[in-house]
Amino acid sequence: HGSTPIAMGKRSAPPPAESQWPVPIAETRPGFITIRAIDSATWDARQGNSWDTYKGASVYQGTWDTRPPYLGTWWYGNGAAILAGRKVTRLRIRLARRKPQIGPASSAIEFRLAPHGLMDRASGRPTALADGVVATVPPNAGGTWHDLPTSWGPFLASGGGIFMSGAAYGGVDGVDADPESGLLEAAWE
Numbered sequence: 001h002g003s004t005p006i007a008m009g010k011r012s013a014p015p016p017a018e019s020q021w022p023v024p025i026a027e028t029r030p031g032f033i034t035i036r037a038i039d040s041a042t043w044d045a046r047q048g049n050s051w052d053t054y055k056g057a058s059v060y061q062g063t064w065d066t067r068p069p070y071l072g073t074w075w076y077g078n079g080a081a082i083l084a085g086r087k088v089t090r091l092r093i094r095l096a097r098r099k100p101q102i103g104p105a106s107s108a109i110e111f112r113l114a115p116h117g118l119m120d121r122a123s124g125r126p127t128a129l130a131d132g133v134v135a136t137v138p139p140n141a142g143g144t145w146h147d148l149p150t151s152w153g154p155f156l157a158s159g160g161g162i163f164m165s166g167a168a169y170g171g172v173d174g175v176d177a178d179p180e181s182g183l184l185e186a187a188w189e
Contacts, residue, residue: 030189031086035079037161037182040174043071043125051121057174058099059181061111061164072171073126073163074182075118080156086188088153093162096173096181098141111135112166113148115155126163129155134166143180153186 042060044052045068052060052070059072095111114132118124135146148162156162162182175181 030089030187031082032185032187033080033082035076035156035184035186036179037074037175037184038077038079039075039121040176040182041073041121042171043073043163045069045071045125049125055171057176057181058171059096059164059174060099060169060171061166062169063167064169069165069167070169070171071126071163071165073116073118073161074175075120075161076156076159076182076184077119078159080153080184080186081159083153083157083186083188085157086153088150088186088188090185090187091148091150091152091156092145092185093135093148094143094145094180094183094185095135095137096143096178098137098139099171099173100140106139108136108138109168109170110166111137111164111168111170111172113146113162113164115152115160116163117155117158117160119159126161126165128163128165129160132165137170137172143178145185148184153188156184156186 042055060070063069114128116126
């Protein structure tokens, strides 16, 4: 009846100000990952602007006449998502066995590689998201490794892939003939 409630016990101190809480430390452990291409194919602007069914999963670039060049492509899906927000310190790609019957078989060929933003074949024609780099492959080469710019990590982390678009006509085996075609290795700190 009209009495005031009274709390028993000691009064606790107010919580610390936000600046007094410890700052969480970001995970900075270095890491390494191998990323397999989930698909590969060649875009053919020469006949219908579509994926070349005759070439299957093989990866070709260039042209031997005046028509538009082939664009060989690898996709990685979400395989590189772990690279998001990380500082990539090394990135490289494995190009599968060079097609022996394609291009000047007795000389090296320059494949021009660049990142693209396509998740799969249904996304259409690949276009470069950054400047490309040249990977020189000797005649009759089996699988060869080539360094890529580490700045391409965010493109791959967001679901993009790699494609070849050089002028010299040539190709390499795709994921159907070699599961390590287009294999990526990435390291981060």
